[in-house]
Amino acid sequence: MxxxxxxxxxxxxxxxxxxxxxxxxxxxxxxxxxxxxxxxxxxxxxxxxxxxxxxxxxxxxxxxxxxxxxxxxxxxxxxxxxxxxxxxxxxxxxLLEGRNLSQLLAANAQSPLPVQDLVEITDQVADALAYTHGQGIVHRDLKPANIMRLRDGTVKICDFGIARLGADMGFTSKLTGTGIAMGTPHYMSPEQIGGGEIDHRSDLYSLGCVLYELATGVPPFDLGDSWAILIGHRDTVPSPPRAHRAELPDYFDRLVVDLLAKVPEERPADAGDLRRRIVSGRAGPSPFAPLPGVPAQPPLPPTRPVPVDLPPGPAAPAPAWARGMTGGHRPAAAADGPRPLAHDPAAAVLTTEWTTPAPATCFPATPSTPFTSAAPPAELVAVLAGRYRAGMGLGRLGRWDEAEAVHRSVAEDRSRVLGPDHPDTLASHYEVGFALARLDRPADALHVFDRVARARARVLGEDHPDTLAARQERAYALGRLGRHPEAYELYVEVLAARERAVGPDHPDTLRCRHNLAFTLASLGRLEESYRTAHEVAEARARLLGPAHPDTLATRQEVAHVLGRLGRGEEALVQYRAVAEARAAALGADHPETLAARYETGVFLGRLGQAADALDVCRDLVAARTRAQGADGPETLRARHALAVNLGRLGRWEEALAESREVHALRERVLGADHPDTLLSRRETAVALGRLDRWEEARETHRAVAAARTRLLGPAHPDTVAALEDEAHCLERLGRPADAAALLLGAATPPRGAASA
CATH class of the missing domain: 3.30.200.20 (Phosphorylase Kinase; domain 1)
Structure with a gap:
């Protein structure tokens, strides 16, 4: 250059x-x-x-x-x-602050990783692989040098989609007489060596090689030249890791052995399967160590760890878990840069490992001010971090009640140990708020995010990403509470700060603009909402790809606003495209795919294509029943739509039977006064009227109106609509005077009546 x-x-x-x-x-x-x-x-x-x-x-x-x-x-x-x-x-x-695993192994030549850290790294790498393989991408060069352990505990895979470029650029070699393009010999799968088809299971084999080395200090085939190594991968079954290290858990030993199967079909099916086996294995008896002075926590199900941003020390020492590790023989030493294996000129081109000459100073620490007068014990901080990760794992499993309790406990302990304004303490409080939001407790979540946002602004700065994240969650909670004008103002402020900090096309900026589009729609500013959502969808398609989940989420928002604008045909086109893309990327029964298909069915019905809508609804009911069960809320939602479309086709007896059954199930599952239950009760009344059973229809509409009056107030639009339905029944029963009196009463509610 x-x-x-x-x-x-x-x-x-x-x-x-x-x-x-x-x-x-x-x-x-x-x-x-x-x-x-x-x-x-x-x-x-x-x-x-x-x-x-x-x-x-x-x-x-x-x-x-x-x-x-x-x-x-x-x-x-x-x-x-x-x-x-x-x-x-x-x-x-x-720019990553940390070391790759190859550097850590080379710098710590006494013993391999402790079991807990080894399993946590495995879990994080498996999670990243599951995501990437789900995008149809195979790494092809997974090895310790391409896996970073950051200072805060996060594990990141590097060079996704780039490693394979070596073959095009001439940085590969061929074994004598075989014509096989090579990668890094210590971590190559047998199918790579044999020139066979490469898929995601090749990455799983390479991960098995990495884990073997991290667990034992040596690769599975620690031999003298690249040819012997490659033959070992192809033909030799390695000794189990426990043969080198007896304290390794049996489930982990079995996992690594299975990853190193010569035949891809004998390995775990995918990285998701690998993660499930890790979770199952860690769920055994391994309670957290009790803390001195801190209440002990019950054993929690293990999960992929989530990093905690601990302030770095001034000398940036290696993490405690990495001290004293044995590196064994590797294809390149971290301290010297890429180095061929002894007596093997081909080895220099069998690796594209990235190394640094001085690992300790590659990513200098950012000076920090202690948050307490005396540094807390490292073991205490580590156990709190482990409990924090367990809480995150509970959230990923959808167990939000338990996650909230764990995060609240950790927040209290961190506040005592580290101080109330320490970033880790605030991170725990943030997760408490996040769990509360998922538990449909937006008022409680708002209170928590208020505190976290103010504290982070004071400690980290107004425009720090963590501060903006808390403020954005605060805006979301405001929206859930119906306080859309306040949510809008806050989203505008956060958006301006994000654009200043990271630019208009950063994923965080686009996420904020997506939320802003939703809020504009809630405020009735539909044209602005449509323009904003359309711009975000185009930007995400350009930057992330047209089939990326975030792109499709915004396209669904575009479709929603089009529907509200009365542009039903355009909305239907968008919903269909989103459903097809999600089916291709996520599978036909994925919840997000089914959500888009549901909206497709809704608009088919609204546009007079009830027969097509009915087919969509039947498929949805079957898929939702498989996933959630017969009385799952989304299953019942699809069945309600089925009843509506049966009515549109004039099949009122069937519509009545379906509506009654859905109403009974919703009453049992959701409660008699839930809005969805009342909606099904109204649909039952509509079917009764269509069958000329007007007295029964009137009584049912009357019950709906009474419930809505009690819950929403007499002037609420839904209450008024129910009273109008009852009045219509009275007219059909030949009682126009009673109908008029009912409507007059609805128009002039009694003084002091509640309204929504």
Whole structure:
């Protein structure tokens, strides 16, 4: 890139922090946004390279970089930008503060990882792989050097979608007489070695190799040359990890052995299956250690750990769990950069490992001020972090009552140990609020987010991402409480701050704009809502891809607003497209797919296509019954729509039977006064009227009106609608005077009556 250290007029390169077979990594600053980044510059494609190959590589790089940039998961390194400058292809990524696992193994040569940390890393990597494989992407070069353990405990996989570029750029070798493109020999699957079909199970094998090394200190085939290593992968069953380390849990030993199966079909089916086995294994008897002076907690189900942002120490020492590890023989030593295996010239091109010459200073610590007069015991902080992670896991399992209780307990303990304004304490309070929101307790959630937002603004600053996250959740709670004008004002403020901090196209900015579009619709500002949602959908499609879940969520919001604008045909087109894309990406029975299909059925019915709507509803009922059971709320919602469309087709006896059954189930599951229960009761009354059973219809409408008057007030639109339904029945029964008196009473409610 010549002498210039500014590329694309935007990225200022400061120093090289890593070199590998494919190029080098620079610490840099994005001068447009004022944020620190890492810039990976791939080796130049020189003039000696075939022009056709250069074109292929450039196109492949752009395609793979675009895929990598679309991945949005806490366990995957974020790619911000990519391009070409003076013949050099480059990637702009988040700057990670930590070490890769290869560096940790090389720097700690006494013993492998403690079991707890080993399992936590496994869980996080499996979670990231499950997400990425779900996007149809296979890493193909998973190894310790491509897995980062950050200072806060987060584990991130690097180089997703990019590792395979080595084959196009000439950084691979071929075994004698086989014509097999190579990767990193210590972690290659048998199908990679044999030139077979590669799918997600190849990554699982590579993960098994990584876990074997982390658990025992040596790779499964710790041999003297690359050929012997490759033959070992292909033909030899490694000894179980417990043969090297007896204290490893049996379930973990079995897991690694299964991951290292020679035949893909004998490995875990996918990373999700791997995670389930980890959760099941960790659910055994392994209670948290009691804390001195802190009430002991009951054993909790294990889950993927969620990082806690502990303030770094001034010397940035290696984490306690990494001290004294044995590294064994690896294809490259962290302290010396990429290094071939002994007596093996091919090994230099069998790895694209990224290393740094001085791991301890690669990512300098940010100085911090202690939050307490004396530093708390490291063991105490670690146990609190473990309980925090357990609470996060309960939330991921949908067990929000338990999650809220755990987070509240941890928040109290952290407040005593670290101080009420410590970032970890506030993180626990934030999770309490998040759980309360999921428990449909928006008023309680709002109170918590108020406190967290104020404290984070004081401690971290008004525009800190954590402060903005709390303020955005506060806006969401306001919306749930029907306080849409306040929610709107807060979303506008958060959006402006996010645009200043990370730009208009950052995922967090687009998420805020998505919420703003929803709030505009709640305020009745439908045209503004439509424009905002449409712009967000286009931006997400451009940045993340048209089938990304966030893109589809916004397209569904576009469809919703179109429906409210009376543009039903356009709404139907959007809902159908979203349903088809979700079915392809997530599966036909995924809840988000079924939500879009439900709306498709609704609009088919509204547009007079009741027969098609009925078919959609029948399929939905079957799918919801499989997923939730016959009395699940979403199952009953689909059955209610089924009854409505039966009525639209004039099949009133069937509609009446369906409505009555749904009403009885909703009354039992949701309660007699739940809005959905009353809706089914009204649908029963409509069917009775259509069958000329007007007296029964009147009594049913009357019961609905009485319940709504009691719950909503006499002037609420839903109450008035129920009274009008009752009046219609009176007219059909030949009692027009009674009907008129009822409507007059509805128009002039008694003084002092409650209203909603």
């Amino acid at each position: 010549g002498d210039s250290r500014l590329i694309q007029g935007r990225y200022r390169l400061h120093e090289v922090i890593g070199r590998g077979g494919m190029g080098e990594v620079w610490r840099a600053t994005d001068e447009a946004l004022g944020r620190r980044v890492a810039v990976k510059c791939l080796k130049p494609l020189g003039p000696q390279q075939d022009p056709h190959v250069r074109d292929v590589v450039r196109e492949r790089f752009r395609r793979e970089a675009r895929v990598a940039a679309a991945l949005q998961h806490r366990g995957i390194t974020v790619v911000h930008d990519f391009g070409e400058y003076e013949g050099v292809l480059f990637l702009v990524m988040e």
